[in-house]
Amino acid sequence: MQIFIDSADIEEIRDAAEMGVIDGVTTNPSLVAKTGRPFKEVLVDICEVVNGPISAEVVATDHEGIIREGRNLAAMHENIVVKVPLIAEGLKAVRTLSEEGIRTNVTLCFSVTQGLLAAKAGATYISPFIGRVDDIAGSGMELVQQLVTVYGNYGLDTKVLAASIRHPLHVVEASLLGADVATIPHKVIHQLLKHPLTDIGLERFLADAKKIPSR
Ligand code: G3P
Numbered sequence: 001m002q003i004f005i006d007s008a009d010i011e012e013i014r015d016a017a018e019m020g021v022i023d024g025v026t027t028n029p030s031l032v033a034k035t036g037r038p039f040k041e042v043l044v045d046i047c048e049v050v051n052g053p054i055s056a057e058v059v060a061t062d063h064e065g066i067i068r069e070g071r072n073l074a075a076m077h078e079n080i081v082v083k084v085p086l087i088a089e090g091l092k093a094v095r096t097l098s099e100e101g102i103r104t105n106v107t108l109c110f111s112v113t114q115g116l117l118a119a120k121a122g123a124t125y126i127s128p129f130i131g132r133v134d135d136i137a138g139s140g141m142e143l144v145q146q147l148v149t150v151y152g153n154y155g156l157d158t159k160v161l162a163a164s165i166r167h168p169l170h171v172v173e174a175s176l177l178g179a180d181v182a183t184i185p186h187k188v189i190h191q192l193l194k195h196p197l198t199d200i201g202l203e204r205f206l207a208d209a210k211k212i213p214s215r
Contacts, residue, residue, distance in 0.1 A: 001175045004053070004183040006163065008032045010045045012186035017049050024052035026105065026127075026163065026183040028083065029059060040076070047077040055105040055125075057083035058093075066093035074102040081105050081124060086114050091121040098122030105161065112146035119151060119158035125181065129164035130174070140164070141173045148178045168192050 002023040005016045008031040016022045025046050032039050039056075046054050054077070058069040070082035070093060081103045084090040094104045098121070105125040106118040110133060115126045128147060130140030147160045159180035165171060168191050174182045184192070 001179060002181040003189075004055075004161070004181055005189065006031070006165070006183040006185050008035050008042050008046070009186070010035075010042070010049065013046055014049050016186060016189055021189065022050065022052070024054060024079075024081075024181070024183075025050050026055040026083070026161070028057050028107070043073075043076060043080070047079055050079075052079060053081045053103070053105075053125075054079045055081045055083040055107075057107065058085075061085065061087065061089060063089045063092040063096075066090060067096050070097050070102060070104070071100075083107050083127075084123075086118060091117060094118065094121040094123050098124070107163070109147075110143070112143065112150055115143075115147045115158075115160075116150055119156040123158045125159045125161040127161045127163040127183075130162055130170055131164035131166040133164075134166075140170070141177065144174055144179050145177050152178075 003021055004024040004026050005013055005022045006026050007013055008027040013025060032042055035042055043056055056073045058066050060066045060069050066084055073080050073082050082097055083105045084094050086106050086108050097104050103124040105127055106123040107127045109115050109126050109128045118126050128143045133140035133143055144162055151158055161181040161183055162174035162179040163183050165182055165184050171182050
């Protein structure tokens with residue numbers, strides 16, 4: 001499973017990239033707004049730090065507007081993937097953009113039927129929002145499983161990108177179900193890394209190292 005970081009914060013992205021654990025980045029307007037910085041400036045910085053797919057979301061909601069924004073974003077850097085909302089106008093734009101060879105990430109997916117249509121339209125990635133499904137007492141993981149199964153049944157190329165991940169168990173379950181990618185917030189990446197026995201063990205090794213005679 002590939003790991004993307006779900007962030008627009010360049011320091012968080014740099015931290016994860018330096019550990020060598022991320023294959024790409026996803027952003028959305030809410031994440032960019034949190035940085036307080038202009039969208040394109042943020043994207044330029046991310047493209048300098050990570051050499052992998054970087055999802056940048058359009059804000060237009062009509063076919064022509066999405067295509068225009070999508071072409072502009074894709075022209076900024078070869079790694080940009082255009083993030084498009086899962087609405088009818090969005091799917092029309094996905095079809096056009098994919099015919100032009102521009103990669104897309106279809107976002108805000110909450111059902112397998114939506115995911116099936118996104119794949120038919122030519123989406124490169126589909127983003128099921130696991131945490132937000134769980135928030136309304138549904139099962140985000142069941143959605144991931146359905147998408148993996150349906151795409152597998154018909155040999156559809158669209159990659160399942162598990163999004164709205166809130167905790168390490170989401171990552172474990174998504175990987176067991178065969179999600180192609182999990183996009184993970186910076187905090188959760190560090191939670192994946194942390195183990196109390198590692199910390200205790202390291203503390204002991206360092207204490208014992210001081211007892212070793214220097215000659
Ligand atoms: O990848 C989508 C993500 O940013 C949404 O996460 O936690 O706002 O549902 P969340």
